[in-house]
Amino acid sequence: xxxxxxxxxxxxxxxxxxxxxxxxxxxxxxxxxxxxxxxxxxxxxxxxxxxxxxxxxxxxxxxxxxxxxxxxxxxxxxxxxxxxxxxxxxxxxxxxxxxxxxxxxxxxxxxxxxxxxxxxxxxxxxxxxxxxxxxxxxxxxxxxxxxxxxxxxxxxxxxxxxxxxxxxxxxxxxxxxxxxxxxxxxxxxxxxxxxxxxxxxxxxxxxxxxxxxxxxxxxxxxxxxxxxxxxxxxxxxxxxxxxxxxxxxxxxxxxxxxxxxxxxxxxxxxxxxxxxxxxxxxxxxxxxxxxxxxxxxxxxxxxxxxxxxxxxxxxxxxxxxxxxxxxxxxxxxxxxxxxxxxxxxxxxxxxxxxxxxxxxxxxxxxxxxxxxxxxxxxxxxxxxxxxxxxxxxxxxxxxxxxxxxxxxxxxxxxxxxxxxxxxxxxxxxx
Amino acid sequence: xxxxxxxxxxxxxxxxxxxxxxxxxxxxxxxxxxxxxxxxxxxxxxxxxxxxxxxxxxxxxxxxxxxxxxxxxxxxxxxxxxxxxxxxxxxxxxxxxxxxxxxxxxxxxxxxxxxxxxxxxxxxxxxxxxxxxxxxxxxxxxxxxxxxxxxxxxxxxxxxxxxxxxxxxxxxxxxxxxxxxxxxxxxxxxxxxxxxxxxxxxxxxxxxxxxxxxxxxxxxxxxxxxxxxxxxxxxxxxxxxxxxxxxxxxxxxxxxxxxxxxxxxxxxxxxxxxxxxxxxxxxxxxxxxxxxxxxxxxxxxxxxxxxxxxxxxxxxxx
Numbered sequence: 001x002x003x004x005x006x007x008x009x010x011x012x013x014x015x016x017x018x019x020x021x022x023x024x025x026x027x028x029x030x031x032x033x034x035x036x037x038x039x040x041x042x043x044x045x046x047x048x049x050x051x052x053x054x055x056x057x058x059x060x061x062x063x064x065x066x067x068x069x070x071x072x073x074x075x076x077x078x079x080x081x082x083x084x085x086x087x088x089x090x091x092x093x094x095x096x097x098x099x100x101x102x103x104x105x106x107x108x109x110x111x112x113x114x115x116x117x118x119x120x121x122x123x124x125x126x127x128x129x130x131x132x133x134x135x136x137x138x139x140x141x142x143x144x145x146x147x148x149x150x151x152x153x154x155x156x157x158x159x160x161x162x163x164x165x166x167x168x169x170x171x172x173x174x175x176x177x178x179x180x181x182x183x184x185x186x187x188x189x190x191x192x193x194x195x196x197x198x199x200x201x202x203x204x205x206x207x208x209x210x211x212x213x214x215x216x217x218x219x220x221x222x223x224x225x226x227x228x229x230x231x232x233x234x235x236x237x238x239x240x241x242x243x244x245x246x247x248x249x250x251x252x253x254x255x256x257x258x259x260x261x262x263x264x265x266x267x268x269x270x271x272x273x274x275x276x277x278x279x280x281x282x283x284x285x286x287x288x289x290x291x292x293x294x295x296x297x298x299x300x301x302x303x304x305x306x307x308x309x310x311x312x313x314x315x316x317x318x319x320x321x322x323x324x325x326x327x328x329x330x331x332x333x334x335x336x337x338x339x340x341x342x343x344x345x346x347x348x349x350x351x352x353x354x355x356x357x358x359x360x361x362x363x364x365x366x367x368x369x370x371x372x373x374x375x376x377x378x379x380x381x382x383x384x385x386x387x388x389x390x391x392x393x394x395x396x397x398x399x400x401x402x403x404x405x406x407x408x409x410x411x412x413x414x415x416x417x418x419x420x421x422x423x424x425x426x427x428x429x430x
Numbered sequence: 431x432x433x434x435x436x437x438x439x440x441x442x443x444x445x446x447x448x449x450x451x452x453x454x455x456x457x458x459x460x461x462x463x464x465x466x467x468x469x470x471x472x473x474x475x476x477x478x479x480x481x482x483x484x485x486x487x488x489x490x491x492x493x494x495x496x497x498x499x500x501x502x503x504x505x506x507x508x509x510x511x512x513x514x515x516x517x518x519x520x521x522x523x524x525x526x527x528x529x530x531x532x533x534x535x536x537x538x539x540x541x542x543x544x545x546x547x548x549x550x551x552x553x554x555x556x557x558x559x560x561x562x563x564x565x566x567x568x569x570x571x572x573x574x575x576x577x578x579x580x581x582x583x584x585x586x587x588x589x590x591x592x593x594x595x596x597x598x599x600x601x602x603x604x605x606x607x608x609x610x611x612x613x614x615x616x617x618x619x620x621x622x623x624x625x626x627x628x629x630x631x632x633x634x635x636x637x638x639x640x641x642x643x644x645x646x647x648x649x650x651x652x653x654x655x656x657x658x659x660x661x662x663x664x665x666x667x668x669x670x671x672x673x674x675x676x677x678x679x680x681x682x683x684x685x686x687x688x689x690x691x692x693x694x695x696x697x698x699x700x701x702x703x704x705x706x707x708x709x710x711x712x713x714x715x716x717x718x719x720x721x722x723x724x725x726x727x728x729x730x731x732x733x734x735x736x737x738x739x740x741x742x743x744x745x746x747x748x
Contacts, residue, residue, distance in 0.1 A: 071521050073528075123736045129520060130465060131735060134660050138732045141653055145725040149717065261653070265528065272525060305540055308533035315526045316511065319518050363540070371543055 025194065032186045036179055045178045051290040052189040053246045054270065058282035059196050060239035061267045066276035067200055068232040069212030070125070071133045074140020075240060076263035081143065082113035082241025083248040083258060084154060090162040090248070102164055102175055106188050106245035113241020117234045125229035128215065132229075140261050147256040159255030162248065175249075185246050192242050197279055199235055208232045269311050275321025284322045302367055306360065332422040344418040347411040355404025357382075361397035432563030437682050443571050445678025446578040450633035451651065452658040452670040453585070454626030460602050460665035461622050462512070464520055467527035470652035471534035472627040476500045476634025477643045478538055481549035489552035497631035504627025508620050531648065539645045547643040574636045581632065586667075598622060657731045663744020672742060677727050684723030691717040 032052075036045060057079055064070040086109040093100050124135040147154035154160065164175050173180050199205045207228045210218045215225040248254055257263060274285020296303035318325055332338050361381060368379045368388045379388045386393050455469045479499050480492035487495075507530065515526045551570040558566035589595040601608045601618045609615045634647075641647065658677055662669030692715050734741060 065521075069521070071524060127739075130524070131739060133524060134465075134656065135732060135735050137653060137656065138728045138735070142725055142728045142732070145722075145728070149721055265532070268525065268528070269532075302536070302540055305533070305536035308529065308536045312511075312526070312529040312533050315522060315529055316514055319515075319522055367540060370541075 025190075029190055032190065036182055042178055045182050047290060047294050049178070049182055049185050049250050050294075051287055052185045053243055053250060054267075054286040054290055055283050056189055056192050056246065057240060057243035057267055058270045058274065058286045059193060059279075060236045060243060061271045062276055062279075062282045063196060063199070063208075063232055063236040063239070065268070065271055066278075066281065067205065067212065068128070068208045068229055068236075070128050070229060070233065071136075071268075072264070073133055073137040073261060073268070074143075074264050075136070075236070075267055076261070077140050077143045077259055078113040078117055078237040078240035079244040079247065080147075080254065080259035080263070081116050081244065082109035083244030083254045084160055085109060085112040085241075086245040086248040087160045087162040087254055088153070090164065094163060102249065103184055103187070105249065106242045109245025109248070110238045110241040113244065114234055114238040117237020117240075118230075121230045121233040121237070125233050126226055128212070128225075128229065136264075137261070140259075140264055144256065144259045144261060147259050154256065154259075155254075157256065159253050161253045164249050164252055181250055185250060188242060188246055192239050193283070196235075196239055200279060204228065204231050269307070273311060273314055273321055275323030275325075277320050278323040278327060281321050281323030284326075288322065300360075300364060302363065305363070332419075335422065335425055337422040341418055341422050344411070344415040348408050348415045351404045351407035351411070353404075355401050355408060358397050358400030358402075358404055361393070362401060365394060365397060432565065433686065435562050436565045436567070437686055438679070439567060439571070439575075441679035441682035442675070443575055443678070444682060445675035446575055447633055447637050448651075448655060448658050448678055449671055449674035450578050450581070450636075451630050451655045452662070452674050453582070453667060454629040455655055456659050456662070456665055456667060456670045458623055458626045459659065461619055462516075462523070464512075464523040464527070465656060465659075465664075466626075467524065467652070467656075468507075468530040468534060469527075469627070469630055470648040470655055471531045472500050472504055472630040473634040473637070473651065474538060474645075474648040475503065475534065476631030477549065477638030477647065478542055478547070478634075479631070480635040480638060481547050481643055484549065493632075493635050496635050497628045500631030500634070501624040501628030504630075505620050505624035507627075508623035512623075513616070531652065535645055535648060542645075544645060547638075549638045549643040551639040570640070574640075577636065578633075581629070582671075585629075589667075654727055657727045659741075660731050661727075661734050661741055663741025666741070666743040669741055669743030677730075680726055680730075681723055684726055685720050687719045689719040691715070691719075 035048060039045070039048070057075075060079075061072070061075050064072050064075065086105050089100075089105060089108055092098070120135075120139055124132055124139070148156060164181075175181055175184065200208075207218065207223055208231075210221075211223070211225045211228045218228070219225055244254075244258070247258065270285040270289045271282045272285070273289060274283065275281030292303075292307070296306065300306070314321060320327070329338060329341075332341060364379070364381055365388055372379070372388070378385060381393075451469060451473055455466055458464075458466050458469070476496050479496035480489075483495055484492040511526060511530070512523060515522050555568075555570040555573055557569050559569040559572050560567055587595075589599065597608065597613055598618060601613065601615050605615050608618075638647075641650075654677065658673045659670055661677070662671070662673030695715065
């Protein structure tokens, strides 16, 4: 089949859904339903809840950064304000016994996020780039500072507590248990992800991409770049509000940290690590970040240093993020040559990973020697306990670092060669 | 009246400190067209380097050497970091400097821990120079004010009166033409970045003993510095000076005033409610100017960006 006939074929088939389009969604839903039966412990469910909330938030952030080209330093504000509003709503419903069941609350959180985003967006979306970034930073700092001043709404430094269980039961479910909350959040995660995906397919969503790449040209085609940005911004505010409401339901408390610029920075980091160029990038970012956070923060005191280094390395060497790295392999897979890459990958990446672990061990050692209280020489690293003032652990870590890097460098050229061959179609000389 | 003069001096002190940061940031912006989010981190590095040096060689060597070190670090960051990211566009550059700010804070925590460092002004300047009313003005503050003024006169002289300054100014506006004339423009950019970060380093060395040397010091000042150059107009040195002094005095006077918003409400004829805890407006009744002092710069910035996007003195949009 030639290219042209292939194109017409897809166009005529466009209204019906193909299996390839539906399959990822079905698999994700089955996966989400099955997860709690595999990991039954409460802590696992807590992590998964956190993960899903982060997914919604990161996807909403990517509506700005990835799809609209707007770099925001204050996106946590919309999530936080949506969450605070939901908390108040919860308390009002509880006090007045209004007939609003818990599962519909996120809509109200979303609407409040939308409302705030429309107000801010009315003046901040005039331009993208630095102006937008600076206004978002200013608004973010403003509202974060207000959280301490306006205690009636934000609860001051103690934050705003609430109780999700006093609602009228929803088909007999009272949301007393973590697992019930899990399914509530899972439902909203799937729904918001689907809606955000569909938004990116609408004319407005497509125009957002056009305005991101070349606002001038989009204006010549008759679209107002400002309105297109405004629509994306408001929609992003709506979904951030939903994420905030889910946060309120899950944790039953919101504090000023939910609004802080640190939180806005974290979501930028998550979206960028995952990859802003693809719709599913922030999902990967959210999953990877939550796992890293919950695993590393238990193991190491300096995990944020690793995170910062990882982030900077991503910006410098892999601007496409994790999703970009994954999608780099699509051409090779299409040529059916993905298998040829496995051996060179193992040869290079295993020593590289060993080197990175060695380097991390060296840093942990020096951190322990420098900052542990006097006389406390015992430290535990990689499930072994030893004396950090002995020479042996230092030698092992140094050998692992230097040897690993040396081996990785040694096999890097062959990986490059294999990569080049894998990306050449069959029958053509490499 | 005494209080006004004291506030004027304090505001001048804070404003000049801001100017030392914002002037470098503005120079870097006019050169690369990107806001350096990590600028305040170099200020923090300056304070920490100076602390470490002053432990062995005393304060004055710290003042001399630490900014040089910071400048070298800044130049390396430009050469091996920013120049690489530049090809991806402005937004990744902004994200890069943001990540750099995070990383520098973590690195500082790694080496020096989370605590406040015992970094102090030299013994020779530890006395009250003069006092107004009951308020003593420490000699160190006056020393700082004079040092920063001297640095700026020097900087202005180099930029406007010397050959190097002329080449830099030309390279900022027409990099390609200057390159065609045989000057090494990437080297000039690296140098300007180094000097800009070294200036931030000087600010850190000087401010460390007064404002405290701790890992959060970059975060505290970081966003205010942005606000300053946005208000002053990006790329304008004079705008940065005016905005720095404006913000310095604005925050100092707001912090020391006893103005309460209840006065405004009462002047509108509103009655103070009997029990404040039930009223939804309770925060307005208890609100005072010192409380909202820290957010005044942000309000000002948002207003400026909305109504006058190129700032007070800037020639181009942000």
